[in-house]
Each structure stands twice: as C-alpha cells, then as structure tokens.
Amino acid sequence: MPDPCPPARQPDDDLSFRIAESFALINDWHAALGGQGRLDRVLALLRRQTGARRVVLLRIQGERVQCLAEAGEARTAPAAALARHLLRTGGTSPGPGRLWQLSDMRGDPGFAASSAATTIAQSAGLHELCLIVLDCTKNGLDMIALDFDRDPDLHPQLPLTLIAQALAEGWARRMPGLAAAMAPGPAPGATPPRQPHPDSADILGSDNPCGLSRAEQRVCRLLLRGDKAAQIATALNLRVATVRSHLRSIYAKSGTDGQVALIALNRGASARS
Template structure:
C-alpha cells in the first residue's frame, strides 16, 4: 500500500508575483519530487503520470519498457475528454531509435517525431506508418529513462497542439532529472507496475502477483533450460558461474538470460531476483 496520495500541483503558483518562468520551475520541481517519491514506493506512479499529463498539456502520456520489440506498459494517462482513453505506446519510435541511434540512447535524451521525420530512413519505418495517418498529432516526444540489457525504459508524450515550452527552461533539464531518479528507483518496482497494469486491463501473458515463476504452472512460459538458468540467477550465481556449472558456453547462458528478461518483463538480474523472491513471499 502506498504511503500517500499525490497532490495535483498542475496549477501551482509559488508566490503571487511569480512570472511564467518562476511558475514553470516550481511546477517542474514538484513533478520531479513526486516522480522520485513514486519510484521509491511512496506514491502510486499512475497518479504521478496523471498529473504529468496535465502539466505537460499533452494529449497522452505513456510510460513503458521496450524489450524484444514489445512495449510493456507501466502507466498511461490522457487529457480528460469525453470518450478518450489513455493510449499505451506501441514503442515504434523507441524501436526506431534503438535500431538507428543505439549509441545515443542517453538517459534523459529526447527523441521528437518532427525531427526524426527529417531522417532519410524514417519514412520506411513502422513509426512513420503509425503517425502518417494521424494529422491530429503535431508532436511526439519520446524520453529515454534508461537503456540497458537490450531494454529501453521510456516516457512518451503525445501532443495534439504545439508543446508549450519556455526558452529559458529547456526540456532536457527536467528529463535528465526524471532519468536520474529512474536510475535510483526501488528494485522490482517497475516489474510490479507492469504486472499490475496488465491485470487491471485483463492482458494475457502477464503473471499475477505471488505466482511462482519457477513453479509447475510456469506463468511466463519459460523453457526447461530457461527455468534452470532462472533458478541459478535467483540463487545469486553470475553468468560465468552458470556456464561452468551447466557445461555450456557463456554466450548460451546470456542468450537464456535475455529470453528470461524478455518473458518476465524484468530489466536485469536485480529485478528478476526480486520477482522470484516476491512470488515466494520473500520480498515486500
């Protein structure tokens, strides 16, 4: 259970005489503070995304993890309009950036649809196809929070009107702060959020809490070899130790590990260990 409820400070005015820049800075500080609290388990991250969508004055905000070409939703929110529901990102822009700009996937970096459209190779991409028939979308900003082990965690903001930016408060200042907080998040928190999002929307292939991923039901569909490697990871063994114990190559073990992370929606060994421990009642 979360310790507090997020306060919507979208219309926060720091003091009566505050100018536009001072007001923006105060609201940005508030958002980053709430974001950091959510990533440490004090707030529900969905509530923070709800507030962020209003503060950004965007049509939609989607927080997701891209792994093996699939976007795993964490939270999403949209403008409160009749009949409008939050849109889960397809991850198409993030996939394009991963495939074409892997060396520049820096935490806090922003990849804008309007700028990517100027690249020669973008026209043939699924991302171009997705937005080519959406004249109502004027901009999509995909913010990289973390890129590691073949996965990318992103915050994607969709605008149906020009973003309301201020020249003296670059977006990169805020996105870098969001990425820094993301790097210091509580272990296992995002994997829990992915599973919670899936349960709330009835997605198939997403495990329930407290279902042993190493048990007989095998909710993530791990192969026998992957289950064996998963157990050894959960026991704290490193890739080289696993390879030696099983008499296989290090490349084979790493291949199993990548498949395990993809199937369980975890970002690496730390989150996988937490996931296994939670199912066995060994973690909060």
C-alpha cells in the same frame, strides 16, 4: 473596490511558477519510485504541465511492449515504432535522459520511407511525439512517451531536456522490482518471482521460496525476530532508507503487506514443519 480581473502573469512569474511545478513533479516522481505514491498520478502532472494529450511509461523488450503506467488513454504503437527506428538508425544505445522528438525526424528522408513513419501517419491527431529515455540496455528500453495534438506547452528557459534528465536520474534509483511489479506479465525468458503458498512458506528455508537476496535474508532474519527498521539498520550498519527499501522488496516477494503478516506467515510454516 478590488479589481475583479487579476493582472496577467508576467514572463518571470511564469518561469518561477513552472520551476516550482517541476520541482513538485520530480519530488512526487521520486516518492512514487520509492513506493510512496502512484506513478500514474505523477504522469498526470507531467501531462498537465506540458500540455500533452497522453503520457505513457513504457518498457520495450524485443517485439514486446509493456505499458507500465499511463495518464490518458494509452497509445503505444507510435512511440514503440519511433523508438525502434531510432535505435536501429542511431548506431549506439542512448543514455538515460536522452530526449527524442518526432519533429526532429520529419525532415529525414530515411525516416519518411520507414515503417515507423507509416505507423505514426496512421495515428489520428498526432502532432508531436516526445520520448524520454529512462534506461537503455541490451535487454530493452524504458521510456516515457508524451503524445501531443499541438505544440508542447513549455517555457523556453525550462526545456523538456532538463526534466528528462531529472526523471531518468530518479528512475535509476527506483525501488528494486518496481518495474517488474507494474508490468502486466513477466518479460520474455524471465523467471517470474516465486510467491510462497500461504500453507508452505518457510521464508528463510534452504530452498529460498521467496527468492530473497542475501542482503534481504539478513534483514528478514531480524525482521522476523521483531526488530524495527531503525534497529535493523543499527545491527547491520545500514541506512534506515536502505533497510526500508529491503523491507518493501521482502514484503512484495513474500506476498505479505507488513511485518505482522510476514511473522504470522513464517510462524505458520514453522508450526507445520
């Protein structure tokens, strides 16, 4: 008769299991950043694998904080406060993949006297806060914030720093315009993407109503001719993956959901001109 109680997972088995989970997480992250999945579901995986209470993808630009995706109820104030404090006191901008942790700051007298410490102290049940820097430029900071009400559930041989590096590398290769599309509103001072009116959309017109780049215009010209991704790639000497990235951007900028709709939109404009 089989033993109804399976043996406890051994440490080596646990590490192998966690490595497999991490590979799956990174694969899903890359897919979502390429437009082939939902980022909130990937953040939910990260939340489960680390034992976090909340996981939030944030963009900070000046005083503006945008929640781009989340798993668990978003709470942006503690993460934003800690990030701004570290940017002010760190001297130089952190590189992608950098990991900031609240536990590393608790013994710092300068932090204890800061407004960030006050904000964090007012956050009920916050035990640990980890910030993964995805990108940091003069225009702002993209990061993932993990909010814990207990110690993170991590294996000593698979530190969060390794996952942070992989997440940052994926973010650098994300589909063009992805973050802007997720943001609840345009960044301060930015010109919002021009969306053509369905009754006046000459996509390749001289006024470039969709705001296509030159590369996207070349792809769009062949797309409107009816060519498929592989044919366009051959004609322009590009990789198919590159062409598909341009296609996703073209569809997003034109407000269409595929080649048929794009052709119909452009033909309608041509018929009226």
